[in-house]
Amino acid sequence: MLPQKQAEEAIVSRSSSTLKDELEQDVDGKGEEDEETAHGFSMKNLLWHGGSAWDAWFSCASNQVAQVLLTLPYSFSQLGMLSGVILQLFYGFMGSWTAYLISVLYIEFRSRKEKENVNFKNHVIQWFEVLDGLLGPYWKAAGLAFNCTFLLFGSVIQLIACASNIYYINDRLDKRTWTYIFGACCATTVFIPSFHNYRIWSFLGLGMTTYTAWYLTIAAVVHGQVEGVTHSGPTKLVLYFTGATNILYTFGGHAVTVEIMHAMWKPQKFKNIYLLATVYVFTLTLPSAAAVYWAFGDQLLTHSNAFALLPKSGWRDAAVILMLIHQFITFGFASTPLYFVWEKVIGMHDAKSICLRALARLPVVIPIWFLAIIFPFFGPINSAVGALLVSFTVYIIPAMAHMLTYRTPSARQNAAEKPPFFLPSWTAMYAVNAFVVGWVLVVGFGLGGWASMTNFVRQVDTFGLFAKCYQCPKPQPPPAPAPQTLQQQHH
Numbered sequence: 077m078l079p080q081k082q083a084e085e086a087i088v089s090r091s092s093s094t095l096k097d098e099l100e101q102d103v104d105g106k107g108e109e110d111e112e113t114a115h116g117f118s119m120k121n122l123l124w125h126g127g128s129a130w131d132a133w134f135s136c137a138s139n140q141v142a143q144v145l146l147t148l149p150y151s152f153s154q155l156g157m158l159s160g161v162i163l164q165l166f167y168g169f170m171g172s173w174t175a176y177l178i179s180v181l182y183i184e185f186r187s188r189k190e191k192e193n194v195n196f197k198n199h200v201i202q203w204f205e206v207l208d209g210l211l212g213p214y215w216k217a218a219g220l221a222f223n224c225t226f227l228l229f230g231s232v233i234q235l236i237a238c239a240s241n242i243y244y245i246n247d248r249l250d251k252r253t254w255t256y257i258f259g260a261c262c263a264t265t266v267f268i269p270s271f272h273n274y275r276i277w278s279f280l281g282l283g284m285t286t287y288t289a290w291y292l293t294i295a296a297v298v299h300g301q302v303e304g305v306t307h308s309g310p311t312k313l314v315l316y317f318t319g320a321t322n323i324l325y326t327f328g329g330h331a332v333t334v335e336i337m338h339a340m341w342k343p344q345k346f347k348n349i350y351l352l353a354t355v356y357v358f359t360l361t362l363p364s365a366a367a368v369y370w371a372f373g374d375q376l377l378t379h380s381n382a383f384a385l386l387p388k389s390g391w392r393d394a395a396v397i398l399m400l401i402h403q404f405i406t407f408g409f410a411s412t413p414l415y416f417v418w419e420k421v422i423g424m425h426d427a428k429s430i431c432l433r434a435l436a437r438l439p440v441v442i443p444i445w446f447l448a449i450i451f452p453f454f455g456p457i458n459s460a461v462g463a464l465l466v467s468f469t470v471y472i473i474p475a476m477a478h479m480l481t482y483r484t485p486s487a488r489q490n491a492a493e494k495p496p497f498f499l500p501s502w503t504a505m506y507a508v509n510a511f512v513v514g515w516v517l518v519v520g521f522g523l524g525g526w527a528s529m530t531n532f533v534r535q536v537d538t539f540g541l542f543a544k545c546y547q548c549p550k551p552q553p554p555p556a557p558a559p560q561t562l563q564q565q566h567h
Contacts, residue, residue: 126275127341129349135274135336135409136353138281140329141360142406143237143399145289146382147322147458148361149368153376154319156309157369163323164361168354170512171327174471175350177478177509178203178333180493183343184481185209187492198426200270200416203334210481219473224417226331226465228444230410233457234403235259235448241396241403244383251452259445265408266415266437269430271332271339274408281405284398289360291395295386296367305373317527318459324520325462326361327354328470335413380456414440456535459528467520475509
């Protein structure tokens with residue numbers, strides 16, 4: 077009877093501590109709400125201070141599908157229609173699962189630290205700190221290396237996409253020049269302190285992506301199939317796994333999950349938010365990619381940006397402009413965690429002045445700018461980043477970290493979060509996590525890495541590093557004079 081009594085006491089004490097944590101978080105949330113009420117209706121609070129579950133949902137959904145929306149038809153041309161649809165659903169749900177694991181580990185880390193009376197008032201918790209607190213310095217080093225490199229290239233991809241898109245409205249400047257211009261514009265994200273302050277941007281970003289996705293769908297259907305259209309994919313293994321890895325990248329946008337959770341008033345509410353965001357994202361990615369591939373078929377193999385094939389119109393120009401603004405927002409999402417890391421390195425993370433922190437963050441933008449100019453390969457770079465970085469950052473490491481954190485019976489018994497209702501056994505969770513690690517290691521990193529790097533090297537060989545205008549149409553040579561004219565001139 078004694079062990080049973082001790083177990084009951086442990087459950088009671090855990091329940092009371094969980095309740096206490098939730099009450100404390102309620103107090104925090106109420107504090108924000110009371111502050112808003114005390115000041116009356118404030119535009120600043122409406123646009124700037126976000127920490128609700130809705131804010132987190134908008135942040136996850138708008139961050140998950142940005143420029144990649146334009147490259148998914150390209151992936152469908154490599155994969156074929158059936159594989160494209162199946163892999164989107166497969167990686168979408170797998171990504172939601174690993175985002176759930178990250179949220180569980182965050183809550184575990186935070187509950188342990190709060191029992192030690194650690195205060196996070198002026199400190200943003202990040203993924204590498206969660207790994208450090210739960211598994212030690214080696215895991216911290218791995219998390220920091222993969223996360224920072226992925227977010228660095230994630231920011232680079234947004235810059236490349238800006239230049240690639242604006243070219244379809246104004247081709248008087250080449251894509252490299254546009255990259256210089258948008259690099260300067262995106263540097264202004266240093267003034268946004270944290271994910272709390274992305275409320276209006278997340279909302280607008282998702283609206284812009286929604287418009288673009290439905291524009292692509294409707295424009296492709298209205299345009300109809302081009303004459304002699306062929307849908308030969310999949311034809312080559314290299315192209316098949318390159319396309320598959322781009323989809324892995326699409327649903328691997330949860331490298332900023334911990335920062336978005338930390339910005340919430342009640343982080344416990346995050347668990348299902350990423351899944352709900354993914355379900356909404358499916359309504360954007362599946363119809364648009366399928367419709368554009370149906371209309372243009374194999375032409376997409378040499379046009380990684382869907383805008384390239386759609387006829388010029390006011391609707392297309394509007395979609396390009398909205399995507400540009402959204403890419404600026406997504407650049408901020410990808411670079412803000414890098415700003416936090418850099419602030420912690422140089423000891424500026426606790427600074428109160430926004431301007432001082434903005435000045436300290438500027439050196440982070442320079443390498444992003446430089447890399448976007450070296451590798452302007454819109455499309456192939458997504459797959460390379462997906463295979464080499466996303467596979468570890470947001471699939472393999474979270475699944476392994478969860479398995480190791482709860483490997484002992486005491487850790488499972490004292491877990492801040494129990495297994496979910498749809499998978500109530502720890503053994504089943506281990507099995508799912510082991511499958512994720514095995515699948516992504518072999519298919520995502522192994523085969524995907526081989527295919528995407530082969531494709532990437534081919535782009536370097538074809539266009540060269542520092543390509544001035546990647547995949548731009550060649551200028552038409554002036555028409556040769558007619559033979560009759562030459563004879564007349566001769567006489």
